[in-house]
Amino acid sequence: MEADVSEDVKPNEATQETAVSRREFAAVSLAAGLAAVAGAPAGEAAELPLTEADVMVKTPDGNCDAAFIHPTIGTYPGVLIWPDAFGLRPAMRQFAKRIASEGYAVLVPNPFYRTAKAPVFDNPSAFDFTKEERRSPIAPAPARPFTAAAW
Numbered sequence: 001m002e003a004d005v006s007e008d009v010k011p012n013e014a015t016q017e018t019a020v021s022r023r024e025f026a027a028v029s030l031a032a033g034l035a036a037v038a039g040a041p042a043g044e045a046a047e048l049p050l051t052e053a054d055v056m057v058k059t060p061d062g063n064c065d066a067a068f069i070h071p072t073i074g075t076y077p078g079v080l081i082w083p084d085a086f087g088l089r090p091a092m093r094q095f096a097k098r099i100a101s102e103g104y105a106v107l108v109p110n111p112f113y114r115t116a117k118a119p120v121f122d123n124p125s126a127f128d129f130t131k132e133e134r135r136s137p138i139a140p141a142p143a144r145p146f147t148a149a150a151w
Contacts, residue, residue: 047101048072052093057109064113069096070105081108088118 020028048071057064067088070076079099083092088110096106110118 048103050097050100052097055107057107059113061114064109065117066107066109067093067096067118068105068107069093069100071100071103076103076105079104079106081106083108083111087112087120090119 050069051072052067052069055066055068057066065088081092081096081099083089088108092108096108100106110120112118112120
């Protein structure tokens with residue numbers, strides 16, 4: 001007696017075999033493929049509740065304003081995000097929130113704390129580097145002499 005391989009039938013339950021029919025395999029494969037293409041994140045339902053705070057970090061040059069975002073409960077590894085040329089702003093806070101929701105404590109300092117509190121730039125997409133008056137917030141801080149007392 002020859003088995004018909006064209007049939008999509010599971011083996012008899014009495015034989016204790018755990019085979020999957022071709023139809024079931026195709027259906028599960030299709031569902032997994034659609035979920036991957038749709039971009040459905042696996043851990044979205046288990047997103048951690050976050051706490052966001054504006055903090056001050058004491059430095060030898062003064063107090064640096066920063067955003068500290070972390071899961072509300074528990075202890076987590078830390079991440080330091082150094083912002084781009086436009087400093088601490090809402091886009092950097094959103095970036096920090098995405099990382100924190102994955103289980104990290106995130107600190108985003110204002111790199112321009114010596115000259116201004118964040119946000120230093122209102123609209124980075126409209127920033128014009130050719131105008132001298134617009135570049136003043138990103139001018140380098142005056143150099144300090146290196147001494148052992150500074151450390």
